[in-house]
Amino acid sequence: MPNNPLQIILNTNDYQHIPEVTPGGKVKDFFKGRNEAFVAHQHKLLGDLDQIERTLSRGGRSVLSYVHVALNEEAWAKSHRPTMKLMPPAKVPLVGGTNLGDMIVEVTPENLAAIRNSISEAEADVREVLNPKTNKVEPRPSRARGEVGAIRSLRAHHAADRRAFSA
Numbered sequence: 001m002p003n004n005p006l007q008i009i010l011n012t013n014d015y016q017h018i019p020e021v022t023p024g025g026k027v028k029d030f031f032k033g034r035n036e037a038f039v040a041h042q043h044k045l046l047g048d049l050d051q052i053e054r055t056l057s058r059g060g061r062s063v064l065s066y067v068h069v070a071l072n073e074e075a076w077a078k079s080h081r082p083t084m085k086l087m088p089p090a091k092v093p094l095v096g097g098t099n100l101g102d103m104i105v106e107v108t109p110e111n112l113a114a115i116r117n118s119i120s121e122a123e124a125d126v127r128e129v130l131n132p133k134t135n136k137v138e139p140r141p142s143r144a145r146g147e148v149g150a151i152r153s154l155r156a157h158h159a160a161d162r163r164a165f166s167a
Helices: 035-058 109-121 143-150
Strands: 065-071 094-096 102-107 127-131 136-140 151-156
Touching: 035 109, 035 143, 035 151, 102 109, 109 143, 143 151
Parallel strands: none
Antiparallel strands: 065 102, 065 151, 094 102, 127 136
């Protein structure tokens, strides 16, 4: 083996110990310190859901439909998407997207009711918890508050949103 140099490993602990990785991270509060603005945003999203329900019931559509979820620019990271509490993929399937920061989800009347409940359950006042490492009181928003804050708007999928294909 003249072309293979001898490899010496000095930091053997890095190869014998698998570091424990904590998945995800802290929930980001997009309305940190702005509880009144969060409540207004929460009511806006509930109003968007009302409009979607009216559109779906008026259009004579089938039980299955699609909703566009526009995310705030700060929430474009995969870990900030509202897919854990508000729209879990097992209940509200993510079927695609149009632009960066836009999601298209598949909804039914039951899904819309579950999304409405999750948005309504998001707390207006963030609880504060003592961090034992730093002995400081830190805000701990719920997953629901973080995901509600990540959404900019909701709207129904319209006929104009369909893609036209040509030969």
